[in-house]
Amino acid sequence: MKQVVIATKNKGKAKDFEALFNPLGYEVVTMFDVAPNMEIEETGTTFEENAVLKAETLANKLGKIVIADDSGLAIDELNGEPGVYSARYAGDHDDEANIVKVLEKLQGVPEEKRTARFCCALAIAGPNLKTFTVFGTCEGVILNEKRGTNGFGYDPIFYVPALNRSMAELTPEEKGAISHRGNAIRKLALELPNLLK
Ligand SMILES: O=P(O)(O)OP(=O)(O)OP(=O)(O)OC[C@H]1O[C@@H](n2cnc3c(O)ncnc32)[C@H](O)[C@@H]1O
Numbered sequence: 001m002k003q004v005v006i007a008t009k010n011k012g013k014a015k016d017f018e019a020l021f022n023p024l025g026y027e028v029v030t031m032f033d034v035a036p037n038m039e040i041e042e043t044g045t046t047f048e049e050n051a052v053l054k055a056e057t058l059a060n061k062l063g064k065i066v067i068a069d070d071s072g073l074a075i076d077e078l079n080g081e082p083g084v085y086s087a088r089y090a091g092d093h094d095d096e097a098n099i100v101k102v103l104e105k106l107q108g109v110p111e112e113k114r115t116a117r118f119c120c121a122l123a124i125a126g127p128n129l130k131t132f133t134v135f136g137t138c139e140g141v142i143l144n145e146k147r148g149t150n151g152f153g154y155d156p157i158f159y160v161p162a163l164n165r166s167m168a169e170l171t172p173e174e175k176g177a178i179s180h181r182g183n184a185i186r187k188l189a190l191e192l193p194n195l196l197k
């Protein structure tokens, strides 16, 4: 199978990518496979900047085309927080603590003011390629408590009105059909066969 290298160490993201790329005929390879000891500091102030940083760093090391994903949750009532700090909002990659912090900050905020969106910037970098990015979003509402056990990160508190379920109540395929990550990948779809051979 053809391979696509993703500059991520997030197992939940890797699963999302598998649901999206396997049907297109690509096997997903992550940093756990190709650079387990590499740490890439996310010093950017936007999702795009961080995605470019991750993609270019790994592409330079491997000499191959690499895709990176920088993503997160932007809550309107919190002026876009946690945003680029989504992974480390309450602690380093502690999904549970991050959810608790969001729910505490939104305590007493009525449903109509709990609007939010997931954002995903994907960057593609590699030899003989001018790095470029695409961006995808997914609109939702922050629940008062967790619902569902699928997915990762903030999925259990992210309600998708169109499906009347939380993101964590969707299968990986259902999530991919409507998610920020799926929407970003669909923007790349036409170019993928030329980029990933
Ligand atoms: O940088 P990599 O290694 O890819 O993994 P990461 O988890 O650090 O990823 P980010 O820096 O892009 O931070 C994204 C965070 O946003 C949240 N997030 C992103 N996409 C999500 C999704 O589809 N569902 C739930 N939470 C998501 C989750 O908390 C992630 O840890």
Ligand SMILES: [Mg+2]
Residues within 6 Å of the ligand: 042, 087
């Ligand atoms: Mg990260």
